[in-house]
Amino acid sequence: MTSIEVQTNPFQNDNKQWLLSPHGTDPGTTPSITLDVSAFTQATHYPNGFIVSGIVLGKITANRKYGPYDDTATDGRQTAAGILFAARKVPNLLDLTKDVGSGLLVHGFVDPAKLPIANAATGGGFLDTNARTDLRMIHFAS
Template sequence: MTSIAVQSTEFQNDNRQWLLSPHGTDPGTTPSITLDVSTFTQATHYPNGFIVSGIVIAQITATKKYGPADSTATDGRQTLTPSTVGILFAGRKIPNLLDLTKDVGSALLVHGFVDPAKLPIANAAAGGGFLTTAARDALRLIHFAS
C-alpha cells in the first residue's frame, strides 16, 4: 500500500557568493567526489547539520575520499597538489549526526573565479578547510580575485 503520511525534508540553499562567475560550473566540469564526513568538525564545517559549499577540501590518500584541507592532518589532506585539492562546490546535509561514518557525495570546483574574502571558513579555523598559501598554489586553475 502507498503511504500518504506527511513527510518533511530539511534543505539549505548554497550560499555561493564566493563564486564570481559560472565559469567552471558547467555539467561535467565539477567532478563527483565522496566526502568523508568524519573528517569535518561540527562547529566549523556544519554548525546546522549542512556542510557548506566553499570549503577548501583535499583527498585522503588511503580512501580517495575528501575532507577539509588541513596542514595538521596525517592522512593526505595536509599535502596539497593540483590533483588532490579543490573547493567544495555543492554543500551537503550530514546524513546522520549520530553516525559520522556515513559518507556523502558532492562536487568539486577545480577551475573558475573565486572571491577568497567570501569563502565560508576563516583563516586559522579549527579543523582546516580554509584557503592557505599552499592551497592557492595548488589550485592553479582557480583565479582568486580580491
C-alpha cells in the same frame, strides 16, 4: 500500500557568493567526489547539519575520499584538491561513518574573502598560501 503521510525534509539554500562567475561549473566540469564526513568538524563545517559549499578540500590518501584541507595534516589533506561546490546534508549526525557525495570545483573564479571558513578555523578547510599554490586552475580575486 502507499503512505500519504506528510513528511518534512530539511534543506539549506546554498550560499555561493564566493563564486565570481559560472566559469568552471558547467555539467561535467565539477568532478563527483565522496566526502568523508568523519573528517569534518561540526562546529566549523556543519553547525546546522549541512556541510557548506566553499570549503577547501584535500583528498585522503587511505580511503580516496575528501575532507577539509589542512596544511598540517599527514593523510593527504595537506594538499588542496579543490573547493566544495555544493552544500551537502550530513546524512546522520549520530553516525559519522555515513559519507555523502558532492561536486568539486577544480577551476574557476573565486572571491577568497567570501569563502565560508576563516583562516585558522578548527579542523581546516580554509584557504592559505599553500592551498592557493595547489589550486593553480582557480583564480582568486576580490
